[in-house]
Amino acid sequence: MNKEFYKLKTSIIKALSNPIRLMIVDCLRDGEKSVTQLIELLDEEQSNISKSLGILKSNGLIKDRKEGLNVFYSLKICCINQFFCCLDSMIEENIKYQQELINSSTKKG
Amino acid sequence: MNKEFYKLKTSIIKALSNPIRLMIVDCLRDGEKSVTQLIELLDEEQSNISKSLGILKSNGLIKDRKEGLNVFYSLKICCINQFFCCLDSMIEENIKYQQELINSSTKKG
DNA sequence: ACACTATATGATAAAATTGCAATATAGTCA
DNA sequence: TGACTATATTGCAATTTTATCATATAGTGT
Numbered sequence: 001m002n003k004e005f006y007k008l009k010t011s012i013i014k015a016l017s018n019p020i021r022l023m024i025v026d027c028l029r030d031g032e033k034s035v036t037q038l039i040e041l042l043d044e045e046q047s048n049i050s051k052s053l054g055i056l057k058s059n060g061l062i063k064d065r066k067e068g069l070n071v072f073y074s075l076k077i078c079c080i081n082q083f084f085c086c087l088d089s090m091i092e093e094n095i096k097y098q099q100e101l102i103n104s105s106t107k108k109g
Numbered sequence: 110m111n112k113e114f115y116k117l118k119t120s121i122i123k124a125l126s127n128p129i130r131l132m133i134v135d136c137l138r139d140g141e142k143s144v145t146q147l148i149e150l151l152d153e154e155q156s157n158i159s160k161s162l163g164i165l166k167s168n169g170l171i172k173d174r175k176e177g178l179n180v181f182y183s184l185k186i187c188c189i190n191q192f193f194c195c196l197d198s199m200i201e202e203n204i205k206y207q208q209e210l211i212n213s214s215t216k217k218g
Numbered sequence: 219a220c221a222c223t224a225t226a227t228g229a230t231a232a233a234a235t236t237g238c239a240a241t242a243t244a245g246t247c248a
Numbered sequence: 249t250g251a252c253t254a255t256a257t258t259g260c261a262a263t264t265t266t267a268t269c270a271t272a273t274a275g276t277g278t
Contacts (some may be wrong), residue, residue, distance in 0.1 A: 006128040006135075012203075013126040017117040018236085022122070024213050026115075030170075035255055042110055048237065050256050060203035069245050069254045076202075079195035086188035087118050094121075095167035127266085144225060157267065159226055178224045178275050 015059040018082075020044055021052045024073075025080065028062060032074035124168040125192075129153055130161045133182075134189065137171060141183035 016022055023042050027033060033041070039049050053073055056062045063076045077083075125131055130153050136142060142150070148158050162182055165171045172185045186192075 003128055003132070006131050008200060010126050010128050012196060012199055013122060013131070014235095015121050017121050017122040019112055020236095023110060023112070023115050024120055036253095045238065046255075046258080047239080049132040050254095051237090054256075060144055060199060060206060066245095071255065077195075077199055079191075079198065081187075082191050083195055086186075086192055087121060089188065090121055090169060090186055091117060097169060123265095129266095145223095154268070155225075156227080159224095160267095163226075175275095180225065191277080 012059050012061070015055050015061055018052070020048060021056055024049070024052055024056060024062060025075065026084065028073060028075045029080060029084075032065070032072045034070045034072050036070070038073070121170070123170050124164050124170055127161070127177060129157060130165055133161055134184065135193065137182060137184045138193075141174070141181045143179045143181050145179070145184070157201070167170060177195065 016025065020042065024038060027038060027041055033051060035046070035053065037055075039046055042049065053062065053064075057064060057073075061075070061077055062073050065072045065074070125134065131149065133147060136147060136150055142153070144162065145159060147150070147162075148155055151158065162171065162173075166173060166182075170184070170186055172202050174181045
């Protein structure tokens with residue numbers, strides 16, 4: 001149990017554990033976007049988007065490319081599709097489980 | 110951009126974004142463990158472990174089975190191996206990238 | 219019933235994260 | 249140079265998360 005190593009891992013997970021940042025990553029799955037585009041797509045404050053991009057970048061999840069005034073961000077991680085796939089199936093399972101709980105409780109009561 | 114849906118997703122990710130909780134999940138990859146076993150393996154306070162298990166369970170990541178005084182926990186998610194695999198490759202890439210930065214800066218300076 | 223063990227829960231202070239507003243930086247164009 | 253646009257950074261109050269201590273619950277054996 002090397003706790004330092006787990007801290008390193010959780011810092012990456014933490015970067016994804018915020019709705020705005022997760023939306024950004026999801027958004028970038030279909031190609032690079034400028035900060036302005038992300039602000040529009042996500043309908044969030046400019047400073048929030050900028051800060052979120054900084055956190056994602058410093059954790060190695062995205063990379064940037066400057067072009068004049070604009071900065072374009074894109075994904076740096078290959079396994080992101082698997083990741084979202086996994087997340088979706090977890091949510092699906094959770095919903096199914098909660099449904100079962102509701103069903104069994106209504107049968108009893 | 111359905112923000113509520115992303116909140117749902119991030120609550121699952123958040124459950125994994127803490128060193129103790131991630132250690133627990135990793136620990137359970139080789140089979141179910143009792144709370145006492147986890148306390149010993151992780152060398153953490155009993156209440157921390159218990160609370161962590163509660164968070165993981167309520168997010169549908171683990172399940173429990175009672176046997177006398179003991180409660181055994183096990184993984185409920187199938188894609189956890191992929192998840193850790195992905196995490197490891199991300200960390201590896203980050204370290205590689207940081208190495209490159211160090212190398213290129215020492216060449217210049 | 220009592221003592222004992224395993225686990226869960228509650229209260230709470232400290233630490234980390236969030237979101238907004240303001241400000242700074244830096245590239246472009248006149 | 250000055251005005252303008254895109255992006256980054258800073259300050260800070262509000263919220264959330266964490267860790268610890270104390271207490272509660274619940275099963276077991278006497």
